[in-house]
Amino acid sequence: MRPYRPPLVLLSHLLVVLLGVVGLSACGDPKSAVAQHDVLRAEPVDLTFHPTTGKLGLTIVNTGDKPTAVGDFRIEGGDWEAFRLATAVNPTVLRPGERMHLELEVDATSLRGPGGERRSAVVEEVAPPEIGPNDYRPASAHLQFASAGRVTSVPLRFEDPSWVSTYLLPALAKVLLLVLAFIMPVASLLTWLERKQSAMMQDRVGPNMARISIGGLTLRLWGLLHIATDGLKMLFKEDFIPRRAHRELYTLAPLLALVPALVVFAIVPFGDALCYGHLLDVLSQADVDQCAASRGGTPLQVAQIDVGLLFYFAIASIATYGTTLAGWASYNKWAVLGSLRASAQMISYEVAIGLTVVGALLVYGSLEPHAIVRAQLESHWGIVLQPVAFILFFTAAIAETKRAPFDIPEGESEIIGYFLEYSGMRFGLFFLGEFIEVVFVSALVTTLFLGGWALPLGILGASGFTSALACQAFFAGGGLVLCLTGAAIWRASKHAETLGALLLLIGSVHLTLALWSAFTGWGTALPHLAIVTIGMLTWGIKVLALCWLQLLIRWTLPRFRYDQLMSLGWKGLLPLSIANIVLTALVVYLLAPSAPVGGP
Amino acid sequence: MTIGVKKVSLHRTARDQVFLPAILEGLLTSARHFFKNTMTKGMGDVDTIRYGEPDVDIKTYYPDRFRGVHRLMYRDDGSVRCVACMCCSTVCPAKCIYIVAEDRQDNAEKGPASFVIDELKCVVCGLCVEACPCDAIRMDTKQHMTPTERREDAVLGKVELMSRGGPSVATQGGLGPEFRAVAPQADPRFGQ
Numbered sequence: 001m002r003p004y005r006p007p008l009v010l011l012s013h014l015l016v017v018l019l020g021v022v023g024l025s026a027c028g029d030p031k032s033a034v035a036q037h038d039v040l041r042a043e044p045v046d047l048t049f050h051p052t053t054g055k056l057g058l059t060i061v062n063t064g065d066k067p068t069a070v071g072d073f074r075i076e077g078g079d080w081e082a083f084r085l086a087t088a089v090n091p092t093v094l095r096p097g098e099r100m101h102l103e104l105e106v107d108a109t110s111l112r113g114p115g116g117e118r119r120s121a122v123v124e125e126v127a128p129p130e131i132g133p134n135d136y137r138p139a140s141a142h143l144q145f146a147s148a149g150r151v152t153s154v155p156l157r158f159e160d161p162s163w164v165s166t167y168l169l170p171a172l173a174k175v176l177l178l179v180l181a182f183i184m185p186v187a188s189l190l191t192w193l194e195r196k197q198s199a200m201m202q203d204r205v206g207p208n209m210a211r212i213s214i215g216g217l218t219l220r221l222w223g224l225l226h227i228a229t230d231g232l233k234m235l236f237k238e239d240f241i242p243r244r245a246h247r248e249l250y251t252l253a254p255l256l257a258l259v260p261a262l263v264v265f266a267i268v269p270f271g272d273a274l275c276y277g278h279l280l281d282v283l284s285q286a287d288v289d290q291c292a293a294s295r296g297g298t299p300l301q302v303a304q305i306d307v308g309l310l311f312y313f314a315i316a317s318i319a320t321y322g323t324t325l326a327g328w329a330s331y332n333k334w335a336v337l338g339s340l341r342a343s344a345q346m347i348s349y350e351v352a353i354g355l356t357v358v359g360a361l362l363v364y365g366s367l368e369p370h371a372i373v374r375a376q377l378e379s380h381w382g383i384v385l386q387p388v389a390f391i392l393f394f395t396a397a398i399a400e401t402k403r404a405p406f407d408i409p410e411g412e413s414e415i416i417g418y419f420l421e422y423s424g425m426r427f428g429l430f431f432l433g434e435f436i437e438v439v440f441v442s443a444l445v446t447t448l449f450l451g452g453w454a455l456p457l458g459i460l461g462a463s464g465f466t467s468a469l470a471c472q473a474f475f476a477g478g479g480l481v482l483c484l485t486g487a488a489i490w491r492a493s494k495h496a497e498t499l500g501a502l503l504l505l506i507g508s509v510h511l512t513l514a515l516w517s518a519f520t521g522w523g524t525a526l527p528h529l530a531i532v533t534i535g536m537l538t539w540g541i542k543v544l545a546l547c548w549l550q551l552l553i554r555w556t557l558p559r560f561r562y563d564q565l566m567s568l569g570w571k572g573l574l575p576l577s578i579a580n581i582v583l584t585a586l587v588v589y590l591l592a593p594s595a596p597v598g599g600p
Numbered sequence: 601m602t603i604g605v606k607k608v609s610l611h612r613t614a615r616d617q618v619f620l621p622a623i624l625e626g627l628l629t630s631a632r633h634f635f636k637n638t639m640t641k642g643m644g645d646v647d648t649i650r651y652g653e654p655d656v657d658i659k660t661y662y663p664d665r666f667r668g669v670h671r672l673m674y675r676d677d678g679s680v681r682c683v684a685c686m687c688c689s690t691v692c693p694a695k696c697i698y699i700v701a702e703d704r705q706d707n708a709e710k711g712p713a714s715f716v717i718d719e720l721k722c723v724v725c726g727l728c729v730e731a732c733p734c735d736a737i738r739m740d741t742k743q744h745m746t747p748t749e750r751r752e753d754a755v756l757g758k759v760e761l762m763s764r765g766g767p768s769v770a771t772q773g774g775l776g777p778e779f780r781a782v783a784p785q786a787d788p789r790f791g792q
Contacts, residue, residue, distance in 0.1 A: 200637040201630045203645045209653075218654075391620070488639040556630040557623060 039064025043286035077141035254429035257322030271300030338418035342409035373452035382449035442546035471523025479510030688728035696721035
């Protein structure tokens with residue numbers, strides 16, 4: 001066993017931090033992307049119109065420290081005649097921090113047809129090209145306004161991108177990113193974590209034997225490679241179908257269990273919105289909102305549909321068919337028993353889930369998950385506003401995953417459950433579907449109650465941290481946690497020294513950033529890419545933490561008896577969620593600013 | 601006389617019926633174990649003996665008195681210490697030690713011409729070690745008899761047994777009559 005050498009570790013990391021501070025200070029004051037002399041800022045920095053968009057708002061905010069007169073609004077540029085101000089704007093004086101709102105609209109009919117040819121000189125007789133009802137040429141202009149002798153201009157653009165480039169390609173990219181880079185790796189990781197974490201909780205060693213040799217270097221990675229060995233084992237096992245089973249339904253059932261679990265992820269927002277063209281710029285919330293409307297960007301959510309949560313309920317109930325059909329098609333009385341239990345349980349708990357969500361919906365006023373997260377950012381996280389709903393929803397959602405302590409459909413100790421006859425990768429699909437559901441429950445709880453991609457207390461806005469102090473607190477706290485974890489892991493075993501050193505290094509970088517922020521006040525204006533990355537990492541960490549919590553619950557609590565399960569669902573969760581709805585509705589009714597006195 | 605029935609009343613306080621405090625307590629206990637075992641040196645409370653794992657030295661897990669495969673010790677000049685007294689083969693309950701005695705060329709003592717132990721018959725009782733008067737046979741190798749493809753391979757001869765051997769600090773043949781003079785305190789039976 002190598003002796004632990006704290007002075008060397010500490011010294012090396014202190015050195016890294018010091019070098020970082022010196023190096024960064026040498027770089028001088030960071031350049032803010034918003035120029036210092038530019039006291040009037042437009043939000044968003046540019047306006048993009050599509051043929052279907054109506055009026056678009058533009059906010060002019062005075063970021064300087066003295067009142068500034070604004071006036072002489074006009075639209076100039078190549079296609080100035082297509083754009084116009086929707087409302088009359090009068091010259092005014094903006095005090096520091098004051099905002100001025102204008103609305104612009106575009107006359108799409110004047111932009112019909114192909115672009116350049118119409119204005120060029122006609123040399124030879126050419127038949128004018130066919131102009132379809134939906135053909136538009138791109139147009140650009142800019143809105144100008146004068147303030148304190150300077151003229152500021154805001155670019156205006158009109159474009160008619162194809163459905164493919166606006167919706168299909170971003171959606172495909174997001175699906176691939178979400179499924180290949182998050183869901184599948186995390187679900188596979190959970191198959192390992194399930195065993196390793198339970199081992200650690202029960203003072204055992206857990207899986208650690210799968211290893212791989214690369215050029216004489218043997219990697220065991222705490223048994224992480226069991227993910228691969230399990231997959232290989234599943235693929236090579238005999239694919240057994242009972243002789244009297246219903247072959248078609250028997251094949252269909254695992255798919256019906258797996259596919260809905262993947263499909264429901266479409267509604268989960270894993271970030272605010274990504275603006276392709278402004279990755280390195282400092283953006284305001286208005287810019288991000290424009291990107292979220294698919295004008296020059298894309299919302300970080302596969303499908304932004306208004307009925308979001310209803311879509312989840314609809315798709316999730318299809319998964320019940322998977323379990324029910326699996327048991328029925330197997331021609332095995334124990335499997336049928338398991339599938340009956342599964343359908344009974346899922347029906348009971350879906351009622352509770354639905355009614356629990358209603359309370360949250362009353363508060364947020366929307367069914368669309370992206371809007372729900374935004375509503376939480378504007379007030380408080382759901383866990384603060386709806387603590388009872390959080391506990392009820394989390395309980396019912398864990399019951400929906402059919403895992404202990406709600407593993408009645410499987411009932412390992414009694415009936416082995418609805419997938420009793422399945423073997424090989426068919427069983428693997430049920431298994432994987434179960435873990436994907438665990439990830440989804442975490443993602444949904446994160447979205448509904450834990451503020452989605454947001455950092456706590458709203459310290460990270462769309463353009464950066466709300467104050468330098470928030471930035472320092474974030475980086476110092478994160479760096480401290482990372483460094484302490486890294487040091488603990490470094491000490492824990494000599495196999496983990498590399499990982500511990502890596503964590504220590506990342507933590508040191510965080511601490512360096514905190515120090516840098518303390519010296520320079522850096523952190524209030526961050527590039528869009530950094531904001532999006534922090535948001536997505538925050539979302540991922542929240543989801544992973546909830547997955548860990550679910551495994552902790554699964555390996556701590558004893559399982560329910562069948563009647564206890566039903567009485568908890570119908571006599572516990574259901575009345576409580578109805579009470580929650582009534583109370584929430586009352587409070588919302590009384591607190592709503594526009595509450596009519598005599599009733600709705 | 602009536603039959604006494606002991607009624608056990610189940611007192612459930614409000615705290616018990618809500619379940620949540622108890623659940624939280626349980627979760628905290630599990631989480632404490634999790635973090636102790638992952639974050640502290642030597643895997644915290646995990647007491648598992650990692651027997652047989654590839655990069656684990658098995659010998660550190662065996663007690664000092666563990667009886668493994670036999671070995672024969674040798675003298676300073678490298679020849680075997682055994683004097684072919686037949687004590688071990690006599691005391692062996694499994695009758696698995698076969699010794700053929702011969703005259704040693706260098707001095708008056710006997711020595712084994714062949715010394716064979718059938719490890720398949722051995723019951724690992726350790727009586728041979730206790731019987732040996734000159735510290736020639738030992739079982740402190742901390743090795744199991746490895747499985748073999750053929751029976752003959754499990755029958756170990758003098759060369760194999762000595763290949764695990766080492767020099768002994770005991771005086772060859774014991775001290776004899778000089779023992780009381782040299783080390784009176786070593787054996788309580790001899791008294792003051």
